Amino acid sequence: DQQVKQNSPSLSVQEGRISILNCDYTNSMFDYFLWYKKYPAEGPTFLISISSIKDKNEDGRFTVFLNKSAKHLSLHIVPSQPGDSAVYFCAASFQGGSEKLVFGKGMKLTVNP
Amino acid sequence: DAGVTQSPTHLIKTRGQQVTLRCSPKSGHDTVSWYQQALGQGPQFIFQYYEEEERQRGNFPDRFSGHQFPNYSSELNVNALLLGDSALYLCASSSGLAELDTQYFGPGTRLTVL
Numbered sequence: 725d726q727q728v729k730q731n732s733p734s735l736s737v738q739e740g741r742i743s744i745l746n747c748d749y750t751n752s753m754f755d756y757f758l759w760y761k762k763y764p765a766e767g768p769t770f771l772i773s774i775s776s777i778k779d780k781n782e783d784g785r786f787t788v789f790l791n792k793s794a795k796h797l798s799l800h801i802v803p804s805q806p807g808d809s810a811v812y813f814c815a816a817s818f819q820g821g822s823e824k825l826v827f828g829k830g831m832k833l834t835v836n837p
Numbered sequence: 838d839a840g841v842t843q844s845p846t847h848l849i850k851t852r853g854q855q856v857t858l859r860c861s862p863k864s865g866h867d868t869v870s871w872y873q874q875a876l877g878q879g880p881q882f883i884f885q886y887y888e889e890e891e892r893q894r895g896n897f898p899d900r901f902s903g904h905q906f907p908n909y910s911s912e913l914n915v916n917a918l919l920l921g922d923s924a925l926y927l928c929a930s931s932s933g934l935a936e937l938d939t940q941y942f943g944p945g946t947r948l949t950v951l
Contacts, residue, residue, distance in 0.1 A: 728879075730879075756938070758939060760942075765944065766944055767841070767927055767929075767942030767943050767944045767945055768880070768927070768942045769942070770939045770940070770941065773938070773939060813879050813880070815879075820938050821931070821938040821939035821940060822868060822931035822932070822933060822938055822939070822940060823885075823893070824870070824882045824885065824893050824895065825870075825872075825880070825882060825940065826882070827872075827879030827880045827881070828879050829877065829878055829879045830878075830879050
């Protein structure tokens, strides 16, 4: 039973444009959401997170939006850069980012120069 | 400041054998979690160790066991290996006192079971 879903396996955008990565979840008890990115032969690297009491969190070029009623979150990257090309994972937790994380399958982002 | 380190990088075993994977957490972190990432999937939580005890466990059989040492490093042991255990095994560390409430991942150990 996939509780965290990333339904699009890949996304390709042009450098300088916006990248929008989507994630849906089924368990309304999740209270903390995170995005990680992963390069080949490396472990996942933390990008940005959001608590369920917020609907938006911004960090530089990265913004995460949370829509609790739709059980949906999205990651916006503006402007996209070639170095952003990686696999992005959405993850959710029942109690903060240090607890058990439930991951989606990931989405491969390619940013073309 | 060293991040999370794991050893070995790669490992090849045969069915029925036993394997031990090792992890050293990021400096200042006291909690270690282990995840299994199969090909084309997201990481799946195996278990978490804090104060040398298993604090949380995912949906993995008892063949998967672990240990945390007084210096916070950790081992993951898998007995009676199956072909389906072939995966990337990720270790992550965290701390309740850290500024960022998140887990930091190591590069992983690639286990191949033949």
